[in-house]
Amino acid sequence: MSESALKAPARNEQGEPSRSFLQRLLQIDEIGVIGALVILIVLLSVTAGDKFLTTQNFINVSRQASYVAIMAVGMVFVIAMGDIDLSVGSIWMLSSVMMAIALRDNYHILIAVAVCMIVATVCGLVNGALSVALGIPTIIVTLGTLSLYRGLGLVVTNATPVSGYNLDTWFFQWIGGRDPVFGVWISVWAAIIVGIFGWILFNHTAFGRRVQAIGSNRQAALFSGIRIARTRIMVMTLMGFIVGIAAVVALAFNRNGSPTVGVGTELSVIAATIIGGTALSGGSGSVLGAILGALIIALIQNGLALLAVPPAWSTAVTGIVIIVAVTLDYFIKRRA
C-alpha cells in the first residue's frame, strides 16, 4: 500500500476536513439563486448592456421587485410550513383600497395606514382560522378567499379607482419617494427591513424553528408538542400583516387605490419564493433567497422590455427563464 493512500485528509485548525473555496461556496443555501441571478445579469449586460447597466435601471428594477419581495418574505413562512396562500394579491387589493377610501374620507394618514394593516392582518387571520376550523389545507381556503377579498374590494370601490385626496403629504412624498442619500425608492428599504426581520424570525427564533419542523414532518412536530393549529394561524396572520406593509408602500407610490392591483401577484410571489430555494414540500426556506427570487423575476421583465421582445413571446420567455433558474438552483444544490 502506497504512502499516499495511508495519508490522512488535510484538516484545518479546528480539526474539520479542509474544504476548497468552491466547496465552501457551494455550501451556501442561496448559492443556486445567486448563481441564477449572476448568470442573468451577465446575459443582460452582454445583450442590453448600454441600457441595462445603468444606475437608474437598477433603481427601477429594485422598486419593481420590492412589492413581490416583501410578500415573498411572508410566503417563505407559509410554504416552509407546508402550506400555500393564494389570496395575497387580493389581500393587497382590499387593504390598499380600504386605505385609499380612508384617505379620501379625510382620515389622518396614520389612521389610514392602520386601516390598511388591520384589514390585511385580519384577512390573514381569517385564512388561518378557517383552515384550522374547517380542517382543510390553506391552499383550498385561500382559493376561496382570493375571490372573497377581491370581491369585497370591488364592492367597496364600485370597481373604480379611489383617488381625490391630497398627495402633497409626507406619506406620498417620502414613503412614495426616494431616499435622499442613495436615491433608492423607500419601498426597497421596506423590503430590506422586512427581509432582515423575516430572516431573524425564520432562522433565529423558536417560532421559525416550529414552522420548519411542521413543514418537515407534521407528525413528529405534533408528537414533540408543537401546537400546529396555533402556529398555522400565526403564520397566516403574519402573511397578511406583511402583505399590508407591501400595500402601504405600493399605495404611497401608485397614489390611487386601484381595484386592479394584485391580479396574478400570488403567482409571482410563490414563484419568487420557490426560485429562492424554499422547498415546496415544506421544511426549509430562505428569506434572502425569496428576495433574490423576486429580483430575478423583475430582471426578467426588465430584460424583455429592454430587448424589445415581442409581447407574444414575453410570457413564454418569462416561464422558460423561471424554469431554468429553478433547475439551476436544483443542480447546484445537488452538487453541493
Place this chain on the structure above:
Amino acid sequence: MNRLRTLLASAVVGTLLAGPVIGTMAQDATPAADHSDIEIAYVLHGLNAFTERIKTGAEDAGRDYGVTVEVFGDASFDTPTHQAFFDAAMQRGFDGIAVIPLPGDQWITPIQQATDAGIPLVGANITALETALTAWVGQDEYNSGVILGGQMIDQLEKAGVTEGKVAVGICSAAATALQDRDHGLRKAFEGSNYEVLPTQEVLIPVPDNYGRWENVMAANPDAVAAVGLCSIDIPNLAQLKERTGGAWLVGGYDLDPPTLQAIKDGWAAVTVGQQEYLQGYLPVRALAEHLINGTPMVEGWLEGPTEVVTIDNVDAYVSRQTDNQVQYDYYQEYMDENFADLQASARPYDDLAHPGMPRATPTP
C-alpha cells in the same frame, strides 16, 4: 245669465279638476310607464372604471324606459366567466340581452343559441363579426387610432418636435379591439418622420403597468412620445413623466378622471374617448323599444363618434365624467340630436368588417 254663470263656473271647476289629471299624465311620461316585467340583461366583459360608465348608461336607459335591467360583470375580464353570465341570463329568461363579446370569435355558439331561442341581442364595445349579431354599438377602433395618431402628430409639431421615436404600449396583446387601435395609430404615422416602435405589452394591473412603462421608456430614453392603448396607461405615464422629468408627450385612451386630470395638469397631451355611456344606454334602449312597442329590432352599427380631449377642452369633460347627472343630461340632449331614430341613425352592419374605410366620424 244664471245659466251662463253656471256654465262658466262648471268650466272653471272642470278645468281645475282636469289639471291634476293632465299633470299626472304628464308626470307619467317622465319617468316612463312601468314595463318592469320586461327584463333586459347586460353582460359586460369585465368590471373597472370604464365598464362602470357603461353600466350607468344601461341602468339609466332601464329607468327611462321603465324596464328591469340587470348588469353582469366580473373584474377578471375572463371570457368563460362572462359566457357563464350570458348562459345564466338565457336560463333566467331575460327578454333581451346586450353583450360585450370579448373576444368576438369565442362567442359564436352562445350568441347563436340565444338567436335560435329568439332572444333579441345587441352587441357593444367589441365586435363579433363571426357571430349572429346584427346590431352593435361602439366606436370605430381603427379610426380612433388614426384620430389619436393625428392628434399626437399635431401635438408633437406644436411642441416643435418633427421626428423621433414613439413608444406604444398595449395592456392585452391578444385583444383585437386594441390591435385595431394600434393599426390605426400606425396608419396615422405612415409617411411621417416619426418612428413608431414595436408595441410592448404593458399589462392591466396598475403597479405592473407602471413597471412595464418604466422599462419601456428606460429602453427608449430618446423617445419623443408614449402612447397607451388602454385606459390605465395615461395616469401611469403621467406619473412616470412627472417622476423622471421626461420630455416625451403622452397620449392614450378614455376619459377616466385621473386621465382628464393628467391633461389638465399638462402631463398628458391628448386622450380619445369612445363615449362608453352610449355603449350602455343605446343597446338597452334598442331592446326596450323593440320589446315595449313590438317594432322590428334595430339592425346595423350605432356608431359612437370618437371624442378628442386636450388641454383646450378638458374642462368641459371633467364635470361630465365625474357627475352622473351632468352625464345623463348631456347625453339626453346628444341622443335627441344624433340618435332620435335609432334605425335611421344606424350605419350598415357590414361597415364593421372594413377597417380603414373612410369614415364620417366628426373630429371635434
